[in-house]
Amino acid sequence: MILLAASAFLFGLNFLSHGVDGASEEKTKHGTHEASNQEALGHGFDQRRYKLACPDYRHYAVIPHRPLSEGPLSLPYQRPSPHCRTFSSSSVEKVIEEVTSRMEDRDLAQIFENAFPNTLDTTVRWHVDGSAKKSEQKQGYTEGQWDGAQSFIVTGDINAEWLRDSTNQLAQYQVLAKKDKKLEKLILGAINTQAEFVIESPYCNAFQPPPPSQEPAVSNGQPDDVHPVYEPSRVFECKYELDSLAHFLTLGTQFHKNTGSKAFLTARWYNALETVLEVLEQQAKPTFNPSTGKFEKNEYSFKRKTNIGTETLNLGGIGNPLNNGTGLIRSAFRPSDDATILGFFIPANAMMAVELKRTAEILKSAKKDDLAKKLQQRAESIEKGIWEHGVVKHKRYGDVFAYEVDGYGSTIFMDDANVPSLLALPLLGFVAVDDKTYQNTRKMILEKAGNPYYLKGRGFAGIGGPHVGLQYAWPISRLVQAMTSNDDDEIIDALQAVRDSSRLGLVHESINVDRVLDFTRSWFAWANSVFAQTILHVAEKKPHLIFGKGASPYVIE
Numbered sequence: 001m002i003l004l005a006a007s008a009f010l011f012g013l014n015f016l017s018h019g020v021d022g023a024s025e026e027k028t029k030h031g032t033h034e035a036s037n038q039e040a041l042g043h044g045f046d047q048r049r050y051k052l053a054c055p056d057y058r059h060y061a062v063i064p065h066r067p068l069s070e071g072p073l074s075l076p077y078q079r080p081s082p083h084c085r086t087f088s089s090s091s092v093e094k095v096i097e098e099v100t101s102r103m104e105d106r107d108l109a110q111i112f113e114n115a116f117p118n119t120l121d122t123t124v125r126w127h128v129d130g131s132a133k134k135s136e137q138k139q140g141y142t143e144g145q146w147d148g149a150q151s152f153i154v155t156g157d158i159n160a161e162w163l164r165d166s167t168n169q170l171a172q173y174q175v176l177a178k179k180d181k182k183l184e185k186l187i188l189g190a191i192n193t194q195a196e197f198v199i200e201s202p203y204c205n206a207f208q209p210p211p212p213s214q215e216p217a218v219s220n221g222q223p224d225d226v227h228p229v230y231e232p233s234r235v236f237e238c239k240y241e242l243d244s245l246a247h248f249l250t251l252g253t254q255f256h257k258n259t260g261s262k263a264f265l266t267a268r269w270y271n272a273l274e275t276v277l278e279v280l281e282q283q284a285k286p287t288f289n290p291s292t293g294k295f296e297k298n299e300y301s302f303k304r305k306t307n308i309g310t311e312t313l314n315l316g317g318i319g320n321p322l323n324n325g326t327g328l329i330r331s332a333f334r335p336s337d338d339a340t341i342l343g344f345f346i347p348a349n350a351m352m353a354v355e356l357k358r359t360a361e362i363l364k365s366a367k368k369d370d371l372a373k374k375l376q377q378r379a380e381s382i383e384k385g386i387w388e389h390g391v392v393k394h395k396r397y398g399d400v401f402a403y404e405v406d407g408y409g410s411t412i413f414m415d416d417a418n419v420p421s422l423l424a425l426p427l428l429g430f431v432a433v434d435d436k437t438y439q440n441t442r443k444m445i446l447e448k449a450g451n452p453y454y455l456k457g458r459g460f461a462g463i464g465g466p467h468v469g470l471q472y473a474w475p476i477s478r479l480v481q482a483m484t485s486n487d488d489d490e491i492i493d494a495l496q497a498v499r500d501s502s503r504l505g506l507v508h509e510s511i512n513v514d515r516v517l518d519f520t521r522s523w524f525a526w527a528n529s530v531f532a533q534t535i536l537h538v539a540e541k542k543p544h545l546i547f548g549k550g551a552s553p554y555v556i557e
Helices: 004-015 047-053 091-100 105-116 118-122 163-176 181-202 244-258 267-283 346-365 371-389 436-445 477-485 490-500 525-541
Strands: 124-128 150-153 226-227 235-237 299-304 389-392 398-401 454-456 461-463 510-512 515-520
Touching: 091 105, 091 525, 105 490, 118 163, 118 525, 124 181, 150 181, 163 181, 163 244, 163 371, 181 244, 181 267, 235 371, 244 267, 244 346, 267 371, 267 515, 346 461, 371 389, 389 436, 389 477, 398 436, 461 477, 461 525, 477 525, 490 525
Parallel strands: none
Antiparallel strands: 124 150, 226 299, 389 398, 454 461, 510 515
């Protein structure tokens, strides 16, 4: 896949030197691109037939398109035709215009213009706003199932929805939802759809198109042996990742924070929440009965026939033993979809503790005091467990957060690029950026001596992980680094590193640290969303870095 992407990129550069389908390089006053630049269609054409002719974005994304940016990198414009976009929002277009018109670095501006709307442009595979009559919208489902707005958001080049990815893909639009009713319905629909996924298969991480969408399911090609069993036509992959359930809660808490709406607090959402709490209870259990010492099989097991150790769980699909009395919750897999070594995965526990507290506050405002108390108690138990078992004294860095622990004293020191990560703890809301333990941890994971997955080469540097090997770092790690720094030079260095490795005008999953043209996944919407979030973060906190000296902050209101 990597060689194919690089070859397509080189082909695209050659193609650009001779022009791309006669596309115009003309730009508007501030550098954004008119729809007329990419089509010469008049009014009255058949929208349905036009969409059938739209190119597959998996192919479109690997070929550079004009107009090029006016910066030294001449980065391509990678948004699909307006008629081929999967969702549109005038407020998103307004933000693009307001931000890019002020950005001094025209290459960074081009990436922002491509990346900020990428989820809307390309990944809204199915959406209904809930206005249809129930008899028209659903047939043969249980009471309340698939009612109201629904949204199926795919990860990009895989036609499936990850709970984690979709929540992060939509995050930069949450602030616009209060004034943009279309976006509000889209995000409300995403919450409702995730609730249905969680109710049916709470241990699974990635899902097929919902039955009402009538979109075909796709196979992941893996004959997995999983308990609890799941329906393959509904589930794409069933790796139990604690952060997936935390991300389900995040989608709702972000929505409420930005809109004030409690419209997502439906009977189905409460059902999903109770399901989450049930999973937490099951996964808080130790491997051995604390009274008898006898082995007790976990409710979840996963076995895959593979020669890649991180793709399955050892010991018959259970994973390594975990101790009693920690207050922590087991996670069988990491947010990278790699198996945990020690099942108490600290970043996901931190995220869950924060989101349980935030959800509890919403429940209090909805007069659900007993349920709110239940969430608050679980959150406090997890948080206490992190500080007691997840903070370890390192001989070089002092007190640091471990990546994984088992409650017996074993510890994994490392970090992975995927969020939740140790680097992202302040973004998750678990600690402040200036927290001493976090700062010790940050120093450890951003250098090779402390983090085996901190990778540095001739062309790129950043945190990677076992998912793509020992030569590929993830741009997401540099973006998270920028958002957790107060140092101007560190922020600029991170932005420029991502810019210089995004030669297709989009942000990739991972980059070969010695050859930036060698990458994985040309269309990875989560990475594009994190880039957009980073630019908006810098625009508000340190506007001079991207808008120029003396620039005023840009805040979406």
